[in-house]
Amino acid sequence: MRRLRIITAVTAAVLLCTVVDVDAAVPDTNPAIPMTTNALPQTATAVPVTTPAPAATTPSASPTPVAATTTPAALRTVDLVIFAGQSNMSGRGGNAKAAPGVATDSGYEFRIGTCPTGLYPVTEPFGVYSNGYLCDPPILRGGSLVSSFMNAYYKGCGVPAMGFSAARGGTSIGYWQTAPVQAELTDKYNTINAWCTTNHVFIRRKYVVWLQGETDGVANIDKETYKTGLVNVFSTLFSKGLDQVFIIPIGQYVGLPGTYDKVRAADMELCASDPRFTLGSDALGQLPATYIPDGCHYNQAALNIAGSQCGAVAAQRSKAIP
Numbered sequence: 188m189r190r191l192r193i194i195t196a197v198t199a200a201v202l203l204c205t206v207v208d209v210d211a212a213v214p215d216t217n218p219a220i221p222m223t224t225n226a227l228p229q230t231a232t233a234v235p236v237t238t239p240a241p242a243a244t245t246p247s248a249s250p251t252p253v254a255a256t257t258t259p260a261a262l263r264t265v266d267l268v269i270f271a272g273q274s275n276m277s278g279r280g281g282n283a284k285a286a287p288g289v290a291t292d293s294g295y296e297f298r299i300g301t302c303p304t305g306l307y308p309v310t311e312p313f314g315v316y317s318n319g320y321l322c323d324p325p326i327l328r329g330g331s332l333v334s335s336f337m338n339a340y341y342k343g344c345g346v347p348a349m350g351f352s353a354a355r356g357g358t359s360i361g362y363w364q365t366a367p368v369q370a371e372l373t374d375k376y377n378t379i380n381a382w383c384t385t386n387h388v389f390i391r392r393k394y395v396v397w398l399q400g401e402t403d404g405v406a407n408i409d410k411e412t413y414k415t416g417l418v419n420v421f422s423t424l425f426s427k428g429l430d431q432v433f434i435i436p437i438g439q440y441v442g443l444p445g446t447y448d449k450v451r452a453a454d455m456e457l458c459a460s461d462p463r464f465t466l467g468s469d470a471l472g473q474l475p476a477t478y479i480p481d482g483c484h485y486n487q488a489a490l491n492i493a494g495s496q497c498g499a500v501a502a503q504r505s506k507a508i509p
Contacts, residue, residue, distance in 0.1 A: 252298075252305035265295065265349040266340070266392040266505060267379060270313070270333055271372075272399035274356030275437070275471070277323040280484030281330030283311035286491065287338055294337030297351045297379055304382055306349065309337055314352025319375075320368045321353040330487045332435075332494030336396065339495045343502025346391060351379060359402045360416035373423050380428075392505050393428055395421060396467060396497060398435040400450035401483060405440070413453040418461070425463060430508055432464045433501050435493050438471030441482040465504055467497030 270276055289309035296307045300318040312328035333350050340348045353372060362368060383390050403413055421432055436454040440446040451472060458466040470493040471485060478489035485493075 252303055252307055262387050263292075264346060264389045264391050265383075266344075266346050267297075267351070267390050267394065268336070268340075268348045268501070269351050269353050269376070269395045270331070270336075271321070271353040271395055271397050273354060273358045273401060274323065274327070274483075275401070275485055275490075276331070276354035276396075276398040277314065277327060277352075277356055278312055278329050278331035278487075278490060279323070279327055279356060280479070280481060280486050281312070281328075281332075281490050282487040283330035285487040286311040286330040286334045289334050289337045292347060293341040294334075294347050295349045297349050297382075299351075299375055299378055304378065305386070306388070309334055309350065313350065314354065317352045320371050321355050321375075323354065323356050327356060330490065332398075332490040332497070335491040335494030336498035336501075339498030340502045343499050344505050346505070348498075349379075349383075349388075349390070351375070354398075357402055358399065359406065360399070360408070360413055360420065363399075363420045364416055369420075369423065373427070376424055376427065376429075392508060393424075393430050394501060395424070395429065395432045396435065396501070397432055398437070398471075398493075400437045400447065400454070401440070404437065404447035404450045408449060410449045410453045410456070413450055414457050417453070417457060417464075421463075431501075431504060433467035433497055433504075434458055434464055435467050435497055436469055436472055438474065438479070438485065438489075439476065441476045441479050465500065467500050468493045470496055 274280075291308065294309045296309050296313065298304065298307055298316050301316045311330045311334055312325065313331040313333040314322065315325040315328055317323075331352075333352075337348050337350065340346075353375070363372075380390065382388075397417075400413070421429060434454045434457070436451045437447050455466070457464045471489060474485075474489050474492070478486055480486055
């Protein structure tokens with residue numbers, strides 16, 4: 188009976204963290220101007236994992252991008268930060284009203300797809316205008332760690348981060364290695380770079396902030412398999428100029444101690460052994476269960492802490508990159 192209860196609990200956990208495929212309108216009061224750039228599609232070696240259909244969002248109104256320029260001189264300098272992972276990166280347990288604001292020109296969101304492509308002011312929930320294989324619908328986004336990261340990053344190095352959301356709940360490390368997901372990740376990375384070149388926005392640094400592994404922890408993934416998979420996920424972007432991946436290791440699964448231990452250990456070992464990966468914050472692993480109301484999704488207070496810590500670490504690291 189004890190074994191049956193544990194299996195039942197794990198099954199429920201997987202269902203809890205699996206994305207619900209729904210569309211929801213997101214109100215936005217800002218009008219839009221059209222700016223588009225054709226992306227450059229790429230291919231990648233697939234891992235035999237079933238790929239869910241891409242999610243999509245349909246905003247009720249297109250917001251206004253930050254104005255670019257047609258003059259030869261760079262309008263602004265930014266550091267690209269792709270916020271990637273699963274439901275805790277999406278902010279499933281967060282609260283947009285409890286996330287800090289981001290001052291004008293101290294951070295931006297880059298949007299592709301449901302809005303005219305370009306730079307936008309940072310708002311929470313971050314990423315509600317995303318689409319494709321690497322997004323959660325708005326109804327599954329509460330408030331993210333992104334705004335806290337942006338503020339700490341700008342405070343630490345004086346360069347605004349240009350964030351892009353690439354997070355989807357219930358995704359395994361195998362999912363991230365499938366051909367459609369790799370193609371989309373590379374395609375959007377190319378789109379961002381091409382748009383910035385065309386619009387005279389200089390990208391100084393290129394980063395990923397990674398928060399993923401809950402699904403793999405529940406599946407009891409082998410530590411070495413996870414490490415190899417994580418390197419594979421970003422190998423193409425590294426070949427295209429990605430500077431660093433900042434890892435925020437997953438924390439705990441309330442009621443099932445040890446569920447995430449292998450994934451956490453893999454994250455720590457990779458950061459210690461591969462200079463392309465840096466520990467951004469271990470806040471989620473240190474905070475008590477009171478920060479996890481539903482057992483696996485962290486609340487906004489926890490996300491604010493993790494985002495601030497990671498932003499400060501990334502800012503310092505940016506100064507050390509030639």
